[in-house]
Amino acid sequence: MCCGTLTCEMSRHTTFKFCLDATVEQHKVLARHAGASRFAFNQCLRMVKTALDQRRTDPDIPVPWTGFDLINAFNAWKKTEDAGRVFTVGTEGTVEAMVTGLAWRAQVHQQVFEEAAVDLGTGLKAWSDYRAGNRKGRRVGFPRFKKKTGALASFRLRNKHAKNGPPAIRVGDNDRPRSITLPGIGAVGVHDDTRKLRRMLTKGRAKILFATVGQHAGRWWVSLNVEAADLHPAHHHQSRSPGDDGGWVGIDRGLSAFLVAATSDGEEVARITDAPKSLAAGIKRQQRLAKSLSRKQKGSRNRRDAAATLGRHHHHVANVRRHSLHQVSNSLVKTHDRLVIENLNVSGMLANRRLARAISDAGWAEFARHLKYKQAWRSGELVAADRWYPSSRLCPACGAIRGDLTLADRVFTCGCGHSADRDANAATNLARWGQTHHQTSPEPRTPKHGGRATNARRRDGADRHPSCAGETSPVEAGTDVHTAPRGLNRRSPENGGVSNPNRGCSTRFKACRQSGG
Numbered sequence: 001m002c003c004g005t006l007t008c009e010m011s012r013h014t015t016f017k018f019c020l021d022a023t024v025e026q027h028k029v030l031a032r033h034a035g036a037s038r039f040a041f042n043q044c045l046r047m048v049k050t051a052l053d054q055r056r057t058d059p060d061i062p063v064p065w066t067g068f069d070l071i072n073a074f075n076a077w078k079k080t081e082d083a084g085r086v087f088t089v090g091t092e093g094t095v096e097a098m099v100t101g102l103a104w105r106a107q108v109h110q111q112v113f114e115e116a117a118v119d120l121g122t123g124l125k126a127w128s129d130y131r132a133g134n135r136k137g138r139r140v141g142f143p144r145f146k147k148k149t150g151a152l153a154s155f156r157l158r159n160k161h162a163k164n165g166p167p168a169i170r171v172g173d174n175d176r177p178r179s180i181t182l183p184g185i186g187a188v189g190v191h192d193d194t195r196k197l198r199r200m201l202t203k204g205r206a207k208i209l210f211a212t213v214g215q216h217a218g219r220w221w222v223s224l225n226v227e228a229a230d231l232h233p234a235h236h237h238q239s240r241s242p243g244d245d246g247g248w249v250g251i252d253r254g255l256s257a258f259l260v261a262a263t264s265d266g267e268e269v270a271r272i273t274d275a276p277k278s279l280a281a282g283i284k285r286q287q288r289l290a291k292s293l294s295r296k297q298k299g300s301r302n303r304r305d306a307a308a309t310l311g312r313h314h315h316h317v318a319n320v321r322r323h324s325l326h327q328v329s330n331s332l333v334k335t336h337d338r339l340v341i342e343n344l345n346v347s348g349m350l351a352n353r354r355l356a357r358a359i360s361d362a363g364w365a366e367f368a369r370h371l372k373y374k375q376a377w378r379s380g381e382l383v384a385a386d387r388w389y390p391s392s393r394l395c396p397a398c399g400a401i402r403g404d405l406t407l408a409d410r411v412f413t414c415g416c417g418h419s420a421d422r423d424a425n426a427a428t429n430l431a432r433w434g435q436t437h438h439q440t441s442p443e444p445r446t447p448k449h450g451g452r453a454t455n456a457r458r459r460d461g462a463d464r465h466p467s468c469a470g471e472t473s474p475v476e477a478g479t480d481v482h483t484a485p486r487g488l489n490r491r492s493p494e495n496g497g498v499s500n501p502n503r504g505c506s507t508r509f510k511a512c513r514q515s516g517g
């Protein structure tokens with residue numbers, strides 16, 4: 001438990017993901033919940049569309065739009081005749097209709113309906129924000145109906161805390177360490193070790209917010225979204241004095257390597273030559289499996305099995321890639337407190353980089369996201385260089401820009417006599433960019449200022465951190481982290497994001513919003 005008066009700052013959001021070892025009966029229950037979630041989403045969308053149609057003739061018709069409205073609309077609907085009725089024939093031949101409402105509604109947990117309605121509310125808000133020009137990024141379409149096939153089956157449950165009772169979602173109940181207890185479903189076995197999470201929970205260093213259960217690659221998985229205590233101060237980077245502009249390390253996407261990192265002096269500190277070999281090997285297997293699938297007769301059992309095999313293969317490849325990204329980002333944030341990366345969006349489009357680069361871009365964006373939250377957990381800094389900064393073509397020695405540098409030039413040479421490896425040269429330039437640009441703004445950079453510099457300190461200050469049991473060691477970082485720490489990733493209207501659609505509609509929805517990457 002936390003020490004008396006000093007409460008531990010719970011500011012890291014992380015995820016623990018476990019593979020479920022469900023019984024045959026539980027498989028049916030999980031599938032039923034996922035189906036109910038899809039049904040509720042579609043029914044809510046149907047009500048919205050109907051109301052929108054009616055409003056064309058009658059402008060006073062209310063349209064449920066927020067998650068809160070949609071929950072109320074769905075709850076009202078599920079008891080109506082429209083949701084379900086039975087006909088009873090009396091002895092005299094009279095037919096009577098009896099309103100039952102949604103007959104199976106008691107077979108699934110009520111929260112599944114509510115969370116589906118909240119999801120639709122989020123989608124509707126994203127659409128209307130985009131239409132109004134209040135949302136940046138990719139085009140957002142109007143929500144569409146979820147299909148039974150194709151879409152990933154999943155549902156979400158919140159962790160309710162009764163005043164004096166145990167929380168609704170528990171890990172390792174009844175001396176069964178490898179199990180997770182979900183409201184309305186009961187204890188479900190898991191394949192993985194849950195010790196780290198259990199230890200954090202019993203010591204009050206973690207709180208489960210909600211659980212998302214879904215089916216991927218033929219298995220059911222549960223993702224526990226956890227609010228965890230800060231890392232131990234020993235794992236934080238030393239704070240630098242205001243005038244200190246050293247320690248910057250630039251990270252460049254190499255053409256031959258996945259990444260090259262270098263200091264501003266031109267010293268190469270890391271070079272990850274390539275993604276794991278299994279990825280390259282996986283492509284051949286993928287081609288073989290895909291070809292095998294295409295040769296199977298449509299609708300046949302063989303085809304279904306071949307599709308499952310291919311799905312499992314994709315899952316495996318994704319796991320290998322994610323694991324390597326975590327390894328590389330961990331090693332970088334542990335050893336360097338100031339990192340500079342190139343701007344993500346435009347450099348890929350502008351520089352005429354070939355197809356292989358485009359494929360690796362997805363991995364790069366994910367990698368940058370890892371660096372961002374991991375660096376913030378350790379009070380380090382990460383900045384993105386100006387999108388027009390010519391990191392590849394600049395000479396760090398004399399400042400000249402070589403406009404004629406082509407992709408074939410593996411070594412950067414300058415008229416002043418300077419020469420360096422092309423990728424290391426770009427990394428050096430990025431490091432120098434960080435050195436010169438990190439203090440241009442007089443105000444301290446906070447996430448509010450566009451989130452560029454991410455030196456997120458605890459509110460109580462890292463140096464004065466109480467030595468209570470409330471810290472989390474890096475090994476307890478979670479199995480798969482999807483969310484950035486507080487403040488950094490929290491989209492707010494100030495930075496052009498989406499505000500919490502459930503704000504103000506009571507605390508019970510606080511935990512239900514899934515934070516995006």
Ligand SMILES: [Zn+2]
Nearest residue numbers: 395398414416
């Ligand atoms: Zn030069």
